[in-house]
Amino acid sequence: MTYDIKTLAVRSGIHRSQFNEHSEAMYLTSSFVFENAAQAAARFSGEEPGNIYSRFTNPTVTAMQERLAALEGAEACVATSSGMSAILTTAMATLKAGDHVLCSSSVFGATVQLFSTILAKFGLNTTFVNGTDPAEWRKQVRPETRLLFVETPSNPLTEVFDIAALADIAHKQGALLAVDNCFCSPALQKPLQFGADLVIHSATKYLDGQGRVMGGAVLGAASLVNDSVLGFLRTAGPTLSAFNAWVILKGMETLNIRMEAQSRNALELAQWLEGHPGVDKVHYPGLASHPQHQLALRQQKTGGAIISFEVKGGREGAWRVIDGTRLVSITANLGDTKTTITHPASTTHGRIGAEARARAGIKEGLLRIAVGLESVDDLRNDLYRGLSGKVG
Numbered sequence: 001m002t003y004d005i006k007t008l009a010v011r012s013g014i015h016r017s018q019f020n021e022h023s024e025a026m027y028l029t030s031s032f033v034f035e036n037a038a039q040a041a042a043r044f045s046g047e048e049p050g051n052i053y054s055r056f057t058n059p060t061v062t063a064m065q066e067r068l069a070a071l072e073g074a075e076a077c078v079a080t081s082s083g084m085s086a087i088l089t090t091a092m093a094t095l096k097a098g099d100h101v102l103c104s105s106s107v108f109g110a111t112v113q114l115f116s117t118i119l120a121k122f123g124l125n126t127t128f129v130n131g132t133d134p135a136e137w138r139k140q141v142r143p144e145t146r147l148l149f150v151e152t153p154s155n156p157l158t159e160v161f162d163i164a165a166l167a168d169i170a171h172k173q174g175a176l177l178a179v180d181n182c183f184c185s186p187a188l189q190k191p192l193q194f195g196a197d198l199v200i201h202s203a204t205k206y207l208d209g210q211g212r213v214m215g216g217a218v219l220g221a222a223s224l225v226n227d228s229v230l231g232f233l234r235t236a237g238p239t240l241s242a243f244n245a246w247v248i249l250k251g252m253e254t255l256n257i258r259m260e261a262q263s264r265n266a267l268e269l270a271q272w273l274e275g276h277p278g279v280d281k282v283h284y285p286g287l288a289s290h291p292q293h294q295l296a297l298r299q300q301k302t303g304g305a306i307i308s309f310e311v312k313g314g315r316e317g318a319w320r321v322i323d324g325t326r327l328v329s330i331t332a333n334l335g336d337t338k339t340t341i342t343h344p345a346s347t348t349h350g351r352i353g354a355e356a357r358a359r360a361g362i363k364e365g366l367l368r369i370a371v372g373l374e375s376v377d378d379l380r381n382d383l384y385r386g387l388s389g390k391v392g
């Protein structure tokens with residue numbers, strides 16, 4: 001019996017305790033007790049399945065992993081303490097010194113930092129590829145390329161990458177394709193269906209969905225995830241706490257309806273922004289004007305809930321819009337039910353430097369909004385103030 005994603009979101013990953021609780025229990029314990037010495041030995045050797053120590057197994061974390069795996073259609077999932085630790089774990093588990101990585105230049109700012117500075121210290125070479133054209137990616141492949149890494153839609157410009165085409169390039173080279181599915185979540189897009197090998201999540205975003213906790217996850221085939229990825233987590237310990245796992249587990253129950261409603265709001269707002277004289281350009285995959293609109297329609301259920309747009313007047317114009325708001329939150333997080341606004345050039349992408357920003361097409365007048373569940377009329381009024389110079 002296979003259930004629909006809406007059913008899986010509320011019904012998968014449930015293992016009731018002897019008390020038969022209806023809501024999922026939270027297991028706040030560091031370790032688990034054995035019946036006797038022989039059982040302890042059998043658990044440690046792997047002969048007997050079961051929990052040992054919460055650095056690598058905890059029933060609440062397991063429930064969250066099973067639910068997310070069910071939603072993504074993945075064989076296996078390993079939860080991590082944050083989205084960045086999910087990316088670090090992926091790299092540490094699948095790569096070694098001398099390997100080459102092709103990473104999109106349009107990824108989360110900290111992801112660029114991780115590959116270009118920290119992982120580079122350990123002999124990993126990363127080429128940042130500009131743009132979405134698969135031919136450009138094919139050109140940059142080397143014999144030692146082992147991983148292709150992409151976000152689609154990308155942060156903050158919502159560029160859409162052809163997952164099937166990139167998977168093909170990776171596989172011809174014997175490399176893996178990892179897709180950061182943060183912006184869509186499995187409610188809108190399932191990268192494994194298009195041939196990706198690994199899906200990465202910042203559970204901090206839409207999976208929690210209410211801006212409460214940090215978390216991350218790596219998903220894919222059991223042979224890869226339960227072996228290399230879990231192996232790294234077990235030893236190195238970028239573990240998700242049981243409390244955070246429980247919050248994310250319950251957050252996923254409303255993922256589908258949140259993504260539908262927030263996408264609907266985003267589309268309406270994007271259409272309005274596109275017609276506003278204070279706006280030069282709107283980046284939103286749900287608009288016909290988006291360069292990969294057709295591809296987005298094939299890969300994603302909706303355009304998602306994130307819009308970026310370029311306002312007239314560069315940084316000054318962008319900051320005027322931010323400072324003119326009374327309702328939307330000026331904060332770097334996204335994926336919340338509350339709408340958030342950021343100026344990428346001076347915040348999330350500030351550390352990567354002007355040159356890398358220019359390469360990634362992040363202009364001074366660019367703003368990113370992650371649209372929440374408020375009324376679109378109220379959001380429009382909130383942005384209108386700064387856009388039309390009526391601040392104060």
Ligand SMILES: *Cc1c(COP(=O)(O)O)cnc(C)c1O
Pocket residue numbers: 082083084085108111151155180182183201202203204205214215216
């Ligand atoms: C936030 C984010 C991350 C990092 O996740 P954290 O949970 O903040 O560590 C990675 N990728 C994308 C696309 C993000 O938005």
